[in-house]
Amino acid sequence: MDDLRDKYLGLIAGAADEAGLEDLRVQAVGKKGEISLKMRELGKMTPEERQTAGPALNALKDEINSALAAKKAGLADAALDERLRTEWLDVTLPGRGRGQGTLHPIAQVTEEVTAIFAELGFSVAEGPRIDTDWYNFDALNIPGHHPARAEMDTFYMHRAEGDNRPPHVLRTHTSPVQIRSMEKMGAPMRIICPGGVYRADYDQTHTPMFHQVEGLAIDKDLSMANLKWVLEEFVKAFFEVDGGVELRFRASHFPFTEPSAEVDIRCSWEDGTVKVGEGDDWLEILGSGMVHPKVLQAGGIDPTEWQGFAFGMGIDRIAMLKYGIPDLRAFFDSDLRWLRHYGFSALDVPTLHGGLSR
Ligand code: DAH
Numbered sequence: 423m424d425d426l427r428d429k430y431l432g433l434i435a436g437a438a439d440e441a442g443l444e445d446l447r448v449q450a451v452g453k454k455g456e457i458s459l460k461m462r463e464l465g466k467m468t469p470e471e472r473q474t475a476g477p478a479l480n481a482l483k484d485e486i487n488s489a490l491a492a493k494k495a496g497l498a499d500a501a502l503d504e505r506l507r508t509e510w511l512d513v514t515l516p517g518r519g520r521g522q523g524t525l526h527p528i529a530q531v532t533e534e535v536t537a538i539f540a541e542l543g544f545s546v547a548e549g550p551r552i553d554t555d556w557y558n559f560d561a562l563n564i565p566g567h568h569p570a571r572a573e574m575d576t577f578y579m580h581r582a583e584g585d586n587r588p589p590h591v592l593r594t595h596t597s598p599v600q601i602r603s604m605e606k607m608g609a610p611m612r613i614i615c616p617g618g619v620y621r622a623d624y625d626q627t628h629t630p631m632f633h634q635v636e637g638l639a640i641d642k643d644l645s646m647a648n649l650k651w652v653l654e655e656f657v658k659a660f661f662e663v664d665g666g667v668e669l670r671f672r673a674s675h676f677p678f679t680e681p682s683a684e685v686d687i688r689c690s691w692e693d694g695t696v697k698v699g700e701g702d703d704w705l706e707i708l709g710s711g712m713v714h715p716k717v718l719q720a721g722g723i724d725p726t727e728w729q730g731f732a733f734g735m736g737i738d739r740i741a742m743l744k745y746g747i748p749d750l751r752a753f754f755d756s757d758l759r760w761l762r763h764y765g766f767s768a769l770d771v772p773t774l775h776g777g778l779s780r
Pocket of ligand 1: 594595596597636637676678679708709710711712732733734735
């Protein structure tokens with residue numbers, strides 16, 4: 423028994439890690455361990471022999487178990503010490519600066535527009551950027567031969583040879599979302615649809631992709647008066663000009679509205695920059711009107727029962743106006759210096775009460 427004790431206490435003291443220690447435990451006091459086997463031999467002994475050998479074996483087993491436990495704790499401590507030695511870090515070092523991104527003015531203005539119209543009871547609807555020419559044109563009362571269709575500088579999707587289905591287009595305006603929303607929600611409804619649109623056009627104020635926000639309200643007894651009030655409220659809130667911004671409604675023509683009006687805001691030009699709300703110039707910001715009965719019909723809504731007003735506004739354009747950005751093309755250049763200068767903090771969520779932009 424002394425030999426066993428010396429052997430295992432020696433081995434335990436020399437164990438290099440927890441796995442080695444576990445092997446030793448199995449070897450000594452495991453089910454088939456050397457000491458367990460010895461204990462089993464107790465049955466073959468005489469009662470006298472057993473009286474001395476039994477307690478001695480139990481004591482040896484206890485001694486080995488506590489040696490194992492003590493060594494295990496020692497190994498864990500040593501491992502922790504080693505980790506602490508190698509994984510140290512100097513908390514007194516200065517922090518490393520992280521570049522913070524900004525919200526693009528288009529994202530910011532979309533949020534601002536959404537916040538204002540949400541307050542007026544409008545919800546946000548979306549539609550696909552690739553749409554059929556039926557949604558983009560025909561359903562909006564722009565038939566195949568209509569000049570508006572040619573004027574839109576439409577991008578047509580490629581069709582495989584022999585595929586004679588009518589073409590898909592990159593939507594040229596957000597107006598097709600009017601039809602999709604009518605189909606989905608029916609009347610009454612109040613929605614805005616912000617999103618990207620496409621036209622083959624490129625200069626200081628035109629890019630092949632730009633953004634619009636469409637508005638559509640359908641109800642009983644809606645008139646141009648409701649349209650005018652909603653737009654006035656919007657412009658007043660959006661441009662954040664004390665005393666409001668004067669609007670001018672000009673009679674116009676769109677195939678999807680009757681009557682139609684274009685809306686200008688009062689502004690001044692000084693040294694190539696615009697100021698909104700003052701001066702003797704006018705700047706067009708949107709098209710609008712009462713929804714044409716054929717358009718309601720295309721969306722599955724009975725025009726003898728319901729009326730609607732609609733408008734379509736360029737998001738990029740009102741962003742340029744509000745934040746004094748002279749060139750539309752810069753919106754899409756991804757120039758970090760420009761983005762840092764004109765970008766907005768992602769944490770300043772625009773609300774009517776908290777302020778739209780800070
Ligand atoms: N869809 C027109 C465009 O892209 C804008 C527009 C005009 C939208 C009048 C409307 C509207 O909803 O009523 O130029």
